[in-house]
Amino acid sequence: MAQRAILCPRCRRLIGSDEKTCSWCGTSRSAPWWQMLNWTRGSMDGDGLVKVIITVNVLYFALSLILSRGGGFLSPGQTSLLLLGATGTYPIDQYGRYWTLISANYLHGGMLHIIFNMMALKQIAPWASNEYGSSRMFSIYTLGGIFGYVVSYLAGVPFTIGASAAVCSLIGALLYYGKSRGGSYGSSVYREVSGWVISLFVFGLIFPGINNWAHGGGIIAGILIGWLLGYNERRRENHFDQALALLCGLATIGALGWAILGSLVNS
Numbered sequence: 617m618a619q620r621a622i623l624c625p626r627c628r629r630l631i632g633s634d635e636k637t638c639s640w641c642g643t644s645r646s647a648p649w650w651q652m653l654n655w656t657r658g659s660m661d662g663d664g665l666v667k668v669i670i671t672v673n674v675l676y677f678a679l680s681l682i683l684s685r686g687g688g689f690l691s692p693g694q695t696s697l698l699l700l701g702a703t704g705t706y707p708i709d710q711y712g713r714y715w716t717l718i719s720a721n722y723l724h725g726g727m728l729h730i731i732f733n734m735m736a737l738k739q740i741a742p743w744a745s746n747e748y749g750s751s752r753m754f755s756i757y758t759l760g761g762i763f764g765y766v767v768s769y770l771a772g773v774p775f776t777i778g779a780s781a782a783v784c785s786l787i788g789a790l791l792y793y794g795k796s797r798g799g800s801y802g803s804s805v806y807r808e809v810s811g812w813v814i815s816l817f818v819f820g821l822i823f824p825g826i827n828n829w830a831h832g833g834g835i836i837a838g839i840l841i842g843w844l845l846g847y848n849e850r851r852r853e854n855h856f857d858q859a860l861a862l863l864c865g866l867a868t869i870g871a872l873g874w875a876i877l878g879s880l881v882n883s
């Protein structure tokens with residue numbers, strides 16, 4: 617019996633009657649149910665994933681305000697930030713809280729801090745997702761944020777928070793993409809993203825308290841991870857990319873969940 621055209625169980629694009637696998641994402645037309653649960657379907661496409669990341673940041677900021685002791689207006693105190701996973705030499709060396717290299721990426725010190733970072737994320741993340749795919753984008757965001765805070769720790773920064781290290785890793789990945797791709801579009805991407813890098817550098821020089829080590833580490837990490845993972849025009853996302861993104865997601869859930877549990881116990 618001849619097979620008929622169907623929608624791909626993963627990406628929902630059409631698989632022709634003469635095709636055994638999806639020409640878009642490589643999934644078999646008879647893929648098991650677990651292959652349908654990936655970052656590129658439903659609410660976990662690029663835009664949906666960005667919304668999830670922003671929502672988690674906003675909710676975590678709200679929780680830091682609720683648990684705050686000694687903070688200012690709409691600014692959490694250092695005690696709540698420490699309990700919820702601020703990172704740096706103090707939390708790591710004094711308490712061995714290495715998991716804060718993840719959780720610190722979801723903490724913010726005030727309303728302007730979170731607004732600025734989420735606006736940047738909303739502009740950069742969908743762009744990175746379009747060029748790398750949502751799985752690789754999330755892996756770059758998570759691993760780049762960790763690497764940025766590792767650099768910050770090695771530089772001796774005692775106490776630090778914010779999503780900017782992770783956002784900078786996406787900037788670094790796009791910087792690599794533009795330079796690697798070349799052509800008129802690649803050159804345009806490289807020029808525009810270079811403007812972000814220059815703005816971050818100037819911003820870090822003008823305003824005190826900016827963690828330039830984390831920013832620089834994030835950009836370098838984004839370049840390296842973007843090179844290692846590749847982008848859509850070189851290869852499509854595969855099961856490794858999805859597994860890595862899932863691992864990053866589980867690590868993030870674990871770090872934030874552990875921080876919330878600890879803060880509730882100690883509050």
